[in-house]
Amino acid sequence: MILRAEGVSLGYGGRRVVENLSLDLPPGRMTAILGPNGCGKSTLLRALARLIEPLAGRVTLDGADLGRENTRQLARQLAILPQAPLAPSGITVAELVGRGRAPWRALLAPWSESDNEAVRRALDAVSMTQQADRRVDELSGGQRQRVWLALVLAQDTPILLLDEPTTWLDLPHQLEVLKLLQARNRSAGTTVISVLHDLNLAARFFDYLVLLGDDGLVATGAPEQVLTEENLRRAFNLASRVLPDPVTGTPMVVPL
Structure with missing residues (x-):
């Protein structure tokens, strides 16, 4: 199932945080959405889950407008873990x-x-x-x-949308959760789309990255295509070196 943003603009209270974004989320892959605070990562994820309505453009699932989908049927296709959910007492x-x-x-x-x-x-x-x-x-x-x-x-569901799923977890449990999601992806073909802050964990566990900056989309693609020193400067205003991870060979970001 292909989840797609088509010319999407998003915001709250008249302030737009995502402007005219078009993006394909590849099916059956592990996708991490990265970027600085305030660039619209969580807002984008909420729009992909139909929790907020785009100010312009649309989100589609296999070509069908998400806004017109039956709620129960949609909940059988995708599940979302938002930031800081609250359980009933x-x-x-x-x-x-x-x-x-x-x-x-x-x-x-x-x-x-x-x-x-x-x-x-x-x-x-x-x-x-x-x-x-x-x-x-x-x-x-x-x-x-x-x-x-x-x-x-x-x-x-065949699609999981996760907003910082490793929040509150120590490093061993962060690794445990990401390994679990990776295993689910590999065994069942589940599409996993997650907002993350840790660039190195994203490079290690996710095979497709979406990098946002304050001015919009910076890069998409495999970790080695996205996590370059120039892209990190554009997205985060960060001076860095990108080296091979000594364990996995994936890109490892070292701030300067």
Whole structure:
């Protein structure tokens, strides 16, 4: 499924943060959206998920205007993990993750074994099975982030949209989450589109990068095409050296 922005302009309260952006998000790939604070990364992701309406242009899924898609059908095609989501007070881990099954269940339909299995798989994937009966508000920030990731995994969609999914996680758990997303992409062909801040983790785990700057789109393509010293200067006003990662050979950004 091809998700595409066509001449999209986005903003809030009369202030435009994205102007006339056209972009194809390649299906079955791991795409990271990068750029400085305030350049519109999260705004773009929200538009790709139909959480906000473009001021101009449109977002399409396989050529169909996202704004005209049936909400339930759309929720079976893509799932989004926004920044800093809030859980209802007192809800348990398993109950929250179970909400990811809503698009697949008819109104008043009984909970099924397939729903149970989807929740179990999602909790196991993020190593939170043992916490299933705990209240979400009792968990650490990192644990809560893993529960939210489990919710979008339980939704079982071909496209995942993630806004800084490694927020609140220490480095080992950041690597764990990115390896999980990479495995999901490789085993199921899931399209993963994520806003990230860490350029080196993006280069290591994502095969397609979108680099935004204050003046719009700077570059798209493979990590070695996008993470160049000139592009980083344009996007971040950052003086840097780009060297091969000694472990993976992917680009590694060293600020000067």
